[in-house]
Amino acid sequence: xxxxxxxxxxxxxxxxxxxxxxxxxxxxxxxxxxxxxxxxxxxxxxxxxxxxxxxxxxxxxxxxxxxxxxxxxxxxxxxxxxxxxxxxxxxxxxxxxxxxxxxxxxxxxxxxxxxxxxxxxxxxxxxxxxxxxxxxxxxxxxxxxxxxxxxxxxxxxxxxxxxxxxxxxxxxxxxxxxxxxxxxxxxxxxxxxxxxxxxxxxxxxxxxxxxxxxxxxxxxxxxxxxxxxxxxxxxxxxxxxxxxxxxxxxxxxxxxxxxxxxxxxxxxxxxxxxxxxxxxxxxxxxxxxxxxxxxxxx
Ligand SMILES: Nc1ncnc2c1ncn2[C@@H]1O[C@H](COP(=O)(O)OP(=O)(O)OP(=O)(O)O)[C@@H](O)[C@H]1O
Ligand SMILES: [Mg+2]
Numbered sequence: 001x002x003x004x005x006x007x008x009x010x011x012x013x014x015x016x017x018x019x020x021x022x023x024x025x026x027x028x029x030x031x032x033x034x035x036x037x038x039x040x041x042x043x044x045x046x047x048x049x050x051x052x053x054x055x056x057x058x059x060x061x062x063x064x065x066x067x068x069x070x071x072x073x074x075x076x077x078x079x080x081x082x083x084x085x086x087x088x089x090x091x092x093x094x095x096x097x098x099x100x101x102x103x104x105x106x107x108x109x110x111x112x113x114x115x116x117x118x119x120x121x122x123x124x125x126x127x128x129x130x131x132x133x134x135x136x137x138x139x140x141x142x143x144x145x146x147x148x149x150x151x152x153x154x155x156x157x158x159x160x161x162x163x164x165x166x167x168x169x170x171x172x173x174x175x176x177x178x179x180x181x182x183x184x185x186x187x188x189x190x191x192x193x194x195x196x197x198x199x200x201x202x203x204x205x206x207x208x209x210x211x212x213x214x215x216x217x218x219x220x221x222x223x224x225x226x227x228x229x230x231x232x233x234x235x236x237x238x239x240x241x242x243x244x245x246x247x248x249x250x251x252x253x254x255x256x257x258x259x260x261x262x263x264x265x266x267x268x269x270x271x272x273x274x275x276x277x278x279x280x281x282x283x284x285x286x287x288x289x290x291x292x293x294x295x296x297x298x
Pocket of ligand 2: 096097098
């Protein structure tokens with residue numbers, strides 16, 4: 001039997017994933033008893049193949065968006081290769097978070113194109129479809145479920161929107177357990193697997209959340225300011241984690257902490273006023289006069 005806490009946590013997760021269909025526990029139960037539709041967890045998961053023939057996973061081309069006449073994103077071009085780890089930097093208000101909102105379908109651009117691989121037009125898909133197609137996003141604030149264990153958080157993330165968690169738990173296969181163990185090792189929380197997530201340090205919660213995203217086997221991970229509030233040691237560990245994920249995943253990291261960006265040592269894109277100001281190695285962009293002007297007012 002599942003405890004009440006676990007059930008409530010699973011409901012919260014469902015609600016976070018599908019606010020439109022799971023407005024409350026009552027509605028959710030009502031949904032389960034409807035006969036005039038195929039329940040979402042009985043449908044095959046919508047998991048389209050991503051065609052990356054030429055090695056390019058994400059295309060953002062000529063994208064612009066205005067809020068009340070203010071152009072937050074202005075003719076933005078961004079191309080992310082398969083397996084690439086890309087850092088995005090830029091002053092406050094440069095449009096970094098808005099760019100992620102556009103890729104994940106939260107904000108619709110006024111102009112431009114956004115494609116995952118050659119065939120998936122993200123502007124024709126809603127947020128849930130984009131997530132299912134393999135784009136995972138980590139927000140700044142960790143959103144792990146504190147009242148359940150590390151292992152259960154990963155289980156919950158694996159079940160995701162495909163089923164109700166208790167149905168899923170009852171038939172966790174050996175392969176699924178193995179997937180959870182692999183992710184535990186990647187995020188360095190093997191010995192904490194039975195600990196309540198609420199007892200983890202801030203850094204460990206951030207890693208757990210990255211682990212929860214990994215359970216969905218995303219092709220592209222978008223990570224907004226992962227090291228804010230972390231200790232130096234946690235920052236080093238996070239750089240190591242992101243580097244180890246590259247290759248199997250494409251990762252786009254937005255971060256203000258330059259030391260951290262340098263430690264990741266990947267291609268850096270500098271955003272300014274919603275447009276790409278410079279792109280290259282950390283050394284290249286730091287020496288770029290336009291970048292120096294924006295950051296140092298020189
Ligand atoms: N929904 C919105 N409505 C109105 N203005 C918005 C909205 N979203 C973003 N903006 C504006 O767009 C600009 C870009 O914001 P965004 O949050 O993308 O910047 P950012 O690069 O992520 O900044 P930071 O480094 O501070 O996180 C800002 O001027 C912001 O005020
Ligand atoms: Mg931001």
